[in-house]
Amino acid sequence: MNIDIKILNPIIKDRLPAYATTGSAGLDLRAAIDAPITLEPGQTNLIPTGLAIHLDDANYAALILPRSGLGHKHGIVLGNLVGLIDSDYQGELMISTWNRGQTTFTIEPFERIAQLVIVPVVQATFNLVDDFGQSDRGEGGFGSTGVK
Numbered sequence: 001m002n003i004d005i006k007i008l009n010p011i012i013k014d015r016l017p018a019y020a021t022t023g024s025a026g027l028d029l030r031a032a033i034d035a036p037i038t039l040e041p042g043q044t045n046l047i048p049t050g051l052a053i054h055l056d057d058a059n060y061a062a063l064i065l066p067r068s069g070l071g072h073k074h075g076i077v078l079g080n081l082v083g084l085i086d087s088d089y090q091g092e093l094m095i096s097t098w099n100r101g102q103t104t105f106t107i108e109p110f111e112r113i114a115q116l117v118i119v120p121v122v123q124a125t126f127n128l129v130d131d132f133g134q135s136d137r138g139e140g141g142f143g144s145t146g147v148k
């Protein structure tokens with residue numbers, strides 16, 4: 001899939017998102033900042049990527065996800081847990097960076113702080129009914145099938 005991308009901040013022009021390996025699902029997103037940003041424990045900061053994409057097809061979306069190394073080792077995850085990029089969004093890709101850990105973390109300029117995954121989307125319509133056809137599960141949920 002070929003996606004239109006715009007460079008909004010020239011400092012990022014030589015570091016466009018790229019797949020780290022041939023099998024990667026995520027494109028690493030870098031912090032388009034010109035000085036380090038310190039995140040105290042519990043603090044959230046909206047970090048710009050300097051980039052905009054236009055998916056331009058309602059059958060696709062992009063998800064911003066944490067990087068496992070940063071999230072697991074340093075507690076650096078996303079303030080919105082997952083970022084959803086609509087196919088008609090043309091603004092800057094922003095990363096809500098949350099230090100959920102116990103120690104101060106410094107984001108360096110151009111650091112890869114999150115990853116972007118392009119996913120297929122189904123836009124649903126609704127068929128209003130009074131009753132559903134019976135299913136195996138019915139209304140059971142939230143542990144109804146047990147743990148063992």
Ligand SMILES: O=c1ccn([C@H]2C[C@H](O)[C@@H](COP(=O)(O)OP(=O)(O)OP(=O)(O)O)O2)c(=O)[nH]1
Pocket residue numbers: 064080082083084085086087089092093094095096
């Ligand atoms: O981590 C994120 C999440 C969202 N967005 C952008 C792209 C997305 O298409 C737009 C709106 O996001 P969302 O629909 O999740 O936010 P909202 O709070 O519902 O805002 P809106 O009323 O603009 O839809 O913001 C980002 O840049 N980064």
Ligand SMILES: [Mg+2]
Pocket residue numbers: none
């Ligand atoms: Mg929305």
